[in-house]
Amino acid sequence: MYNEKVMEHFQNPRNVGEIEEPDGIGEVGNMSCGDIMRITLKIDENEVIEDIKFKTFGCAAAIATTSMVTELVKGKTIDEALQVSNKDVADELGGLPKEKLHCSNLAADAIHKAINNYRGLDDGKPDENDHEHEHDHEH
Amino acid sequence: MRKVYLDHGATTPMRDEVFEAMKPFLKDNFGNPSSLHSFGREMKKHVDDAREKVAVALGAKPEEIVFTSGGTESDNIAIQGVARRLKNKGNHIITSQIEHHAALDACKALEDEGFEVTYLPVDENGMVSPSDLKDAITDQTILVTIMHANNEVGTIQPIKELSEIAKEKDITFHTDAVQTVGNYPLDVNDLGVDLLSLSGHKLNGPKGIGALYVKKGTKVKRITHGGSQEKKLRPGTENVPAIIGLGVAIELAVKEVNEKVEKYACLRDKLIDGILKIEDVKLNGHPTKRLPGNVNVSIDYVEGESLLLNLDMKGIAGSSGSACTSGSLEPSHVLKAMGLDHQSAHGSLRFTIGRGNNEEDIDYVLEVLPEIVSRLREMSSVWKGKEAAEKKN
Numbered sequence: 001m002y003n004e005k006v007m008e009h010f011q012n013p014r015n016v017g018e019i020e021e022p023d024g025i026g027e028v029g030n031m032s033c034g035d036i037m038r039i040t041l042k043i044d045e046n047e048v049i050e051d052i053k054f055k056t057f058g059c060a061a062a063i064a065t066t067s068m069v070t071e072l073v074k075g076k077t078i079d080e081a082l083q084v085s086n087k088d089v090a091d092e093l094g095g096l097p098k099e100k101l102h103c104s105n106l107a108a109d110a111i112h113k114a115i116n117n118y119r120g121l122d123d124g125k126p127d128e129n130d131h132e133h134e135h136d137h138e139h
Numbered sequence: 140m141r142k143v144y145l146d147h148g149a150t151t152p153m154r155d156e157v158f159e160a161m162k163p164f165l166k167d168n169f170g171n172p173s174s175l176h177s178f179g180r181e182m183k184k185h186v187d188d189a190r191e192k193v194a195v196a197l198g199a200k201p202e203e204i205v206f207t208s209g210g211t212e213s214d215n216i217a218i219q220g221v222a223r224r225l226k227n228k229g230n231h232i233i234t235s236q237i238e239h240h241a242a243l244d245a246c247k248a249l250e251d252e253g254f255e256v257t258y259l260p261v262d263e264n265g266m267v268s269p270s271d272l273k274d275a276i277t278d279q280t281i282l283v284t285i286m287h288a289n290n291e292v293g294t295i296q297p298i299k300e301l302s303e304i305a306k307e308k309d310i311t312f313h314t315d316a317v318q319t320v321g322n323y324p325l326d327v328n329d330l331g332v333d334l335l336s337l338s339g340h341k342l343n344g345p346k347g348i349g350a351l352y353v354k355k356g357t358k359v360k361r362i363t364h365g366g367s368q369e370k371k372l373r374p375g376t377e378n379v380p381a382i383i384g385l386g387v388a389i390e391l392a393v394k395e396v397n398e399k400v401e402k403y404a405c406l407r408d409k410l411i412d413g414i415l416k417i418e419d420v421k422l423n424g425h426p427t428k429r430l431p432g433n434v435n436v437s438i439d440y441v442e443g444e445s446l447l448l449n450l451d452m453k454g455i456a457g458s459s460g461s462a463c464t465s466g467s468l469e470p471s472h473v474l475k476a477m478g479l480d481h482q483s484a485h486g487s488l489r490f491t492i493g494r495g496n497n498e499e500d501i502d503y504v505l506e507v508l509p510e511i512v513s514r515l516r517e518m519s520s521v522w523k524g525k526e527a528a529e530k531k532n
Contacts (some may be wrong), residue, residue, distance in 0.1 A: 007448075010445075010448065012240045013518060016518045016521075026522065031480075031481040031482050031483045031485070031521075032443055034461060034463060034470070034481070034485040035442075035461065036521055037520060038520040055518055055519060055522075056519065056520055057440065057441070057442055057519045057520045057521045057522075058442050058445070059442055059443075059444035059447055059461070059463035060448050061444060061463075063518065067450040070532075072431070089352050100463075103462075103463075104463070109420060
């Protein structure tokens with residue numbers, strides 16, 4: 001079902017944890033769909049992501065995508081990080097099972113949220129009915 | 140690596156005796172039981188012999204046994220067949236919210252044909268209430284279908300009590316006994332049912348074979364059209380090797396059933412006790428009225444698919460009612476009907492014990508599972524750490 005790269009990230013996720021007193025925090029997902037991802041960021045004076053940590057409740061795809069996204073944006077500027085999309089994350093992992101693309105592939109959204117939180121544009125908390133709408137399409 | 144198969148609720152391995160009995164019929168003994176010549180007559184004899192074995196196992200008569208392709212087809216013939224046959228008498232069917240999809244979706248399909256269906260709720264242990272059944276019956280009710288034991292949480296329904304309520308009102312009663320036949324003692328007369336579904340591969344028999352018990356005099360309309368095999372209820376050339384395999388498997392299973400119940404229950408209780416030692420874990424299903432081989436727990440703060448994949452890496456096979464493993468985006472309808480919240484449903488884990496399991500298997504699971512749970516909790520966004528969990532309690 002999952003390719004080797006996804007399984008590798010699932011088994012050995014990078015950057016697990018939580019930054020104390022983070023500069024930005026972004027949480028996406030909800031319990032009804034079974035995936036909740038939280039990303040915390042440390043951003044330096046040049047707006048470079050100095051450190052990033054994640055915690056995820058969810059399936060292998062959710063864990064692997066969050067792990068991958070932390071690798072993709074670490075050391076990048078926040079502008080560069082904002083360019084990373086959920087699709088980029090899935091591509092970088094060599095693809096995800098079709099049914100997981102919409103349901104568990106939210107890691108880039110968590111980064112964007114954390115950056116917006118750093119910029120004071122977002123409370124960092126999950127939006128109401130976060131991706132319920134996508135679920136509707138899937139049915 | 141040690142391999143521990145604890146998913147016997149999904150399927151069971153075929154017994155050697157079954158395989159040996161089937162072998163000649165896969166190739167050399169190939170006749171069509173409907174043929175007049177010796178090739179066919181010989182097959183007919185073997186099919187009748189298997190039918191006799193299934194009948195004996197259920198406490199039924201051979202002419203009351205219809206071979207089908209499995210539990211799903213048995214459920215469909217029973218539910219759709221009875222409803223359509225009796226539609227002039229009424230249009231109301233009663234079932235429960237926790238049926239297998241084979242029964243549930245057969246009922247839903249009948250709704251499209253104009254039938255009305257009542258889906259009885261269950262309590263927090265997954266139990267249907269006889270008084271709810273009584274209240275749901277109308278003068279239009281023609282069929283009640285309620286499973287004997289639930290495949291996910293193992294709760295065993297009071298079928299006898301339920302069927303008596305239906306009988307008083309002259310309503311046909313069907314039960315899906317796929318999880319119980321061969322794994323739990325039963326007798327169709329004692330259960331008081333008119334129809335009962337069973338499956339070969341849940342009792343160490345072959346896949347692709349099942350049977351439907353149809354009590355003499357029960358009115359069922361065929362749902363598939365073709366030849367006159369299996370009293371026209373399941374037309375098509377018989378799957379002779381599988382029928383023979385089912386006969387051998389069910390005979391052995393029923394002969395050993397008491398011993399099996401005792402052994403499985405012992406392993407089950409050991410496994411349940413061990414898993415409940417992990418904090419924030421609860422048992423799903425009835426504490427005592429449950430299948431001897433069924434363990435179903437909810438492990439808070441972790442998600443079922445992640446658990447299963449980690450267990451699989453350690454050679455352990457289980458299942459989960461999490462949305463991620465259901466093939467849909469919804470967690471188990473059974474756990475939802477029992478009132479579990481999303482977190483508990485997503486964190487559900489089922490182990491189902493079978494013939495090959497022993498105490499060492501259980502010890503191995505209990506050694507491996509706590510480590511996996513704590514590793515996943517460490518990376519879980521909803522796990523607040525041990526201290527917070529203790530405070531909560």
